[in-house]
Amino acid sequence: MHTCKVPPLPKLRLYRINTGSCNGCDVELAATEAITRFGLDRLGLSFTADPTQADLVLITGPLTVSSREKVLAEYAEVPDPKITVLIGVCPISGGAFRDSYAVVAPLDEFVPVDLNIPGCPPRPQAIVAGIAKAVQLWRGGEHPPVSPGPEEGSLTENLRGRMRYRAEACVGCRICQHVCAGGAIRFDEEEAGLGFTLWHNSCLFCGMCSHYCPTGALAPTREWDLAHRQAEKYRQVEKGVVPRIPCSACGVPMLPVVPELMKKGYRALSAETARLQTLCSECRQVRSLEGVKRCTT
Amino acid sequence: MHDVEATVARVLEGVLGAQRGEPAWRRDAKGGMSGWYRLGNPEEIPMVARALAGLEARLSMVSAYLVPSPQNAIGREIAYHFDLDGSTLTLTLELPLEGARVPSLTQVYRNADWQEREFRELYDIEVLGHPNPGRLFVDRSLEPALFERLIPYSTFINGANGERLWREVQAAQEEVAP
Amino acid sequence: MSRTVITLGPRQLGLEEPMYFRVQTAGDRVAGLEVLAGQVHRGLEHLTLKRNFYQNITLLERLCSLCSNSHPSTFCTALEELAGMVVPPRAEYLRAVADEIKRIASHLFNCAVVAHIVGEHALFRRVMELRETVQQTKEAIYGNRMDLAANCIGGVRYDLDAGRVGYLKSQLEGLKAPLEELYRVFADDPALAAATVGVGVLTREQAQAFGVVGPVARAAGIDYDVREKSPYGAYDRLSFQVAVQAAGDVRARALVRLVEARQAVSLIEQCLDQLPEGPVALMSFPEIPAGEVIAKSEAPRGELIYYLRTDGTDLPVRLKWRVPSYPNWAALGEMLKGEPVSRIPLIVNSIDPCISCTDR
Numbered sequence: 001m002h003t004c005k006v007p008p009l010p011k012l013r014l015y016r017i018n019t020g021s022c023n024g025c026d027v028e029l030a031a032t033e034a035i036t037r038f039g040l041d042r043l044g045l046s047f048t049a050d051p052t053q054a055d056l057v058l059i060t061g062p063l064t065v066s067s068r069e070k071v072l073a074e075y076a077e078v079p080d081p082k083i084t085v086l087i088g089v090c091p092i093s094g095g096a097f098r099d100s101y102a103v104v105a106p107l108d109e110f111v112p113v114d115l116n117i118p119g120c121p122p123r124p125q126a127i128v129a130g131i132a133k134a135v136q137l138w139r140g141g142e143h144p145p146v147s148p149g150p151e152e153g154s155l156t157e158n159l160r161g162r163m164r165y166r167a168e169a170c171v172g173c174r175i176c177q178h179v180c181a182g183g184a185i186r187f188d189e190e191e192a193g194l195g196f197t198l199w200h201n202s203c204l205f206c207g208m209c210s211h212y213c214p215t216g217a218l219a220p221t222r223e224w225d226l227a228h229r230q231a232e233k234y235r236q237v238e239k240g241v242v243p244r245i246p247c248s249a250c251g252v253p254m255l256p257v258v259p260e261l262m263k264k265g266y267r268a269l270s271a272e273t274a275r276l277q278t279l280c281s282e283c284r285q286v287r288s289l290e291g292v293k294r295c296t297t
Numbered sequence: 298m299h300d301v302e303a304t305v306a307r308v309l310e311g312v313l314g315a316q317r318g319e320p321a322w323r324r325d326a327k328g329g330m331s332g333w334y335r336l337g338n339p340e341e342i343p344m345v346a347r348a349l350a351g352l353e354a355r356l357s358m359v360s361a362y363l364v365p366s367p368q369n370a371i372g373r374e375i376a377y378h379f380d381l382d383g384s385t386l387t388l389t390l391e392l393p394l395e396g397a398r399v400p401s402l403t404q405v406y407r408n409a410d411w412q413e414r415e416f417r418e419l420y421d422i423e424v425l426g427h428p429n430p431g432r433l434f435v436d437r438s439l440e441p442a443l444f445e446r447l448i449p450y451s452t453f454i455n456g457a458n459g460e461r462l463w464r465e466v467q468a469a470q471e472e473v474a475p
Numbered sequence: 476m477s478r479t480v481i482t483l484g485p486r487q488l489g490l491e492e493p494m495y496f497r498v499q500t501a502g503d504r505v506a507g508l509e510v511l512a513g514q515v516h517r518g519l520e521h522l523t524l525k526r527n528f529y530q531n532i533t534l535l536e537r538l539c540s541l542c543s544n545s546h547p548s549t550f551c552t553a554l555e556e557l558a559g560m561v562v563p564p565r566a567e568y569l570r571a572v573a574d575e576i577k578r579i580a581s582h583l584f585n586c587a588v589v590a591h592i593v594g595e596h597a598l599f600r601r602v603m604e605l606r607e608t609v610q611q612t613k614e615a616i617y618g619n620r621m622d623l624a625a626n627c628i629g630g631v632r633y634d635l636d637a638g639r640v641g642y643l644k645s646q647l648e649g650l651k652a653p654l655e656e657l658y659r660v661f662a663d664d665p666a667l668a669a670a671t672v673g674v675g676v677l678t679r680e681q682a683q684a685f686g687v688v689g690p691v692a693r694a695a696g697i698d699y700d701v702r703e704k705s706p707y708g709a710y711d712r713l714s715f716q717v718a719v720q721a722a723g724d725v726r727a728r729a730l731v732r733l734v735e736a737r738q739a740v741s742l743i744e745q746c747l748d749q750l751p752e753g754p755v756a757l758m759s760f761p762e763i764p765a766g767e768v769i770a771k772s773e774a775p776r777g778e779l780i781y782y783l784r785t786d787g788t789d790l791p792v793r794l795k796w797r798v799p800s801y802p803n804w805a806a807l808g809e810m811l812k813g814e815p816v817s818r819i820p821l822i823v824n825s826i827d828p829c830i831s832c833t834d835r
Contacts (some may be wrong), residue, residue, distance in 0.1 A: 018485070018491070018492055018493055020493070020514060020515045020516075020517060020831075020834075021492070021515070021831065022537045022538060022539050022540045022543075022831045023491055023492050023539060023540050023541060023829070023830070023831050024537075024540030024543070024621045024622065026491045026492065027491060027540060027541065027584060027621065028620065028621065030491060030584075030603075031603060031606070031607070031610065034587075034599070034600055034603040034604075035603060035604065035607055049486060061515075062517060064436075064514065064515060064516060064517060065436045065438060065439060065516075066436040066513045066514050066516055067493060067514045067515070070493070070514070093462055094459075094462075095537070096522075096533065096534050096537045097517045097518075097519070097522065097537075098459055098462075099459055099522075099525075100517055100518035100519070100521065100522050101439060101443055101518045101521060102435070102436070102439070102516050102517050102518035103517050103518065106462070120537070120619075120622060121540065121619075121620075121621050121622070123614065123619075123620055124620075154611055154614060154615070155611070155614070155615035155642070156614070156615075157615070158614075158615065158616065158617065158618040159614065159618050159619075160618035160619055160624065178527065178529065179527075179529035179530060180530065181526060181529075181530040181531070181532075181533035181534045181537075182533075183459050186463060197466065197467075197470070199462075199463075199466050202462070204533055204537065204622075205619065205622075206533040206536065206622065206624045207618070207624050207632075208529060208530075208532070208533055208624075211627065211632045212529070212759060220618065233465075233469075234462075234465045234466045234468070234469035235469045235470075237466060237469075237470065239470070325556050325707075325770075326555075326556060326561060326562075327705070327706055327707055327708075327711055329705040329706075329707070329771075330705075331768075331769045333767075353683070355683075355686045356686055357686075357778075357780055357797065358780050358782065358795065358796075358797035360782045360793060360795035362784060362792065362793035362795070363793075364784075364792065365786050365792060376767075376782060378769065378780065378782065380778075382704065383701075383704030383705040384705070385769045385771070385780070387767075387769065387782075406686065407684055407685055407686075407805065408685055408686040408802045408805060410805060411801065411802075411804075411805065412797075419520075419521075432513070433512055433513065434512055434513040434516040434834055434835070435513065435516060436513060436516070443518070443521065444521060
């Protein structure tokens with residue numbers, strides 16, 4: 001009998017490139033490196049300051065015009081094969097800085113990307129979970145990733161993770177789109193009704209949309225592990241359609257008035273408010289005026 | 298509180314004469330003072346700055362801008378903001394849209410250096426007598442006076458990147474739902 | 476003596492962000508310095524003109540993650556002043572809580588970096604661990620470890636119920652003794668003293684001439700703190716002693732920050748004890764009239780000033796701000812003059828420079 005000894009996996013080296021970030025992802029990377037309980041070490045990883053020694057490249061920030069040349073030269077120093085990981089929404093989509101004269105993001109136009117870790121910034125646990133997936137890619141998927149350490153001391157009740165949309169509560173007022181600094185929200189007139197799309201790779205996780213949403217149709221979830229393969233980049237969406245219904249009086253197609261809004265307007269729901277809900281704004285006005293007449297006579 | 302109003306009035310009168318009037322002072326919700334004063338011509342700014350330096354005023358910031366809006370410029374101004382022990386005095390200087398030039402304050406305030414280099418690369422304003430008038434933040438590959446020249450250019454590129462990304466998002470959705 | 480010019484980048488300078496220096500040397504000493512900025516220039520001031528006020532609150536929070544709360548809160552103060560809005564008292568206190576909690580995390584990060592550069596790796600880890608308490612607290616209350624999303628026009632968009640007040644108080648309690656201890660280490664430890672005393676000196680006169688602000692100015696004896704000179708928000712009802720040191724060296728800057736971190740704990744406690752009842756924000760969509768206004772605050776790195784000009788629409792005509800790091804860079808030349816080249820990273824980090832703030 002002999003004991004089967006698995007040789008330890010060689011340590012992988014991580015190299016960081018900042019392409020012009022707000023330093024959020026970089027400071028969190030520094031914390032991820034310094035705090036052992038986040039578990040980078042358990043994944044068999046260590047950071048290197050020498051690009052020629054690296055296996056994985058972690059990139060932060062929206063690529064700026066001024067940093068482009070240096071960044072691309074630095075990236076080229078990392079020998080192939082390598083796994084490229086983008087951290088935070090800035091390198092993935094340009095984040096809040098897209099469309100500036102000084103920014104040339106997204107980064108995948110310049111280098112081949114393997115994995116995206118969205119967030120603004122992603123928490124260390126999300127960074128480690130994402131890097132674990134990158135390690136899996138590097139090792140050909142044979143070795144399942146080690147799960148990141150426990151949530152020691154973390155309270156995640158209020159965590160601003162992936163946004164969730166409920167079409168049944170949406171009135172189509174578009175205030176969410178108006179206040180979104182990331183340009184992450186779109187409304188489209190579709191055959192079935194009003195289409196809503198939120199692209200998580202452009203989302204800044206600031207919660208302005210849910211703060212100003214009058215009916216609670218948008219709310220942050222606690223889902224924070226959003227890392228995905230590059231091929232999935234444009235599929236990271238939250239979608240919904242607010243269907244049009246015909247007005248119960250005149251038949252014109254309209255967006256339904258959701259109970260949340262009726263509650264705001266009328267404080268309590270009743271049979272009367274339920275009838276009003278199925279009316280278009282003009283018929284509702286007519287109905288309300290009749291009500292006023294009844295009251296005053 | 299009234300000290301700063303009186304002191305500034307005295308200094309301005311000393312430099313510019315009595316007939317020019319006093320700054321308009323405002324108190325914010327917490328009683329913080331901000332004074333607003335319009336200068337007559339670019340030569341006045343180093344004169345007033347020198348007098349303010351004598352009061353140990355600190356040059357806090359310089360804001361250049363187009364009025365009323367960058368989309369439809371009808372004028373150009375520079376606002377020099379000074380800190381006087383917690384109160385802020387803003388001296389506003391009107392400049393022409395074409396051929397705007399101002400004297401450098403670097404002889405009076407060492408920290409005017411970056412402020413002047415910055416508005417010089419973002420706006421069509423020449424700074425006279427600056428010791429090192431090169432680019433500061435803006436890459437050399439970009440056109441100078443970005444806040445002005447970019448306007449027509451930006452209507453072309455604005456949102457172009459975002460639009461392209463949204464088309465990709467849309468295409469990916471169509472793939473998912475055949 | 477041999478005179479050469481060397482270029483140093485973020486790797487040599489021990490910076491988290493890209494910034495480059497052209498250093499003239501005479502022998503092994505620094506003779507002159509040119510700061511080569513712009514790597515993190517994202518055209519932010521221009522972008523703010525294309526975004527409405529609501530979008531700008533979030534955009535400005537992404538200017539820099541270390542002082543991310545100072546920007547939106549100061550911007551909101553400017554808008555509120557223009558609109559003549561009187562922010563509810565509870566909101567003022569909650570803004571101060573957010574600002575001070577960011578101050579602790581920011582100061583501790585710099586303290587950790589300084590420890591790292593002088594080769595005190597155990598101390599570095601200890602400070603980073605201590606900072607984790609603050610990171611976890613921010614995440615628990617605000618939902619993110621860096622960007623708090625605390626501000627809106629007319630107030631804040633978070634509240635503290637009794638449970639969260641209790642949680643925050645116990646977290647603060649846990650910071651007190653370690654912060655005390657950390658101050659003693661930076662004040663008394665012989666190895667740290669040898670590395671930081673008399674190093675990178677900026678005299679009071681030089682500090683004044685360069686118009687430096689924040690801990691860099693206060694470490695050189697300038698008694699100026701916006702929270703005390705022109706109080707905003709809740710600061711007119713909170714008490715603290717402006718942290719001032721006389722030596723103007725690397726050690727003095729570290730000590731100012733550590734005093735301020737301890738004070739921040741006390742300031743948050745005062746906020747929690749005084750926290751008035753009432754709403755946390757005024758109406759959601761105020762009209763912002765045409766006008767111009769100045770708003771200031773004491774960010775972790777010092778005085779932050781905003782100039783806002785509006786035309787009655789919800790896009791700014793001009794939004795200009797000057798971050799505290801901005802004047803402090805130029806004074807670096809004075810601090811480095813005559814110092815050995817090997818001390819450059821330490822002295823540079825002693826001003827706690829923020830590059831994303833500077834480049835915008």
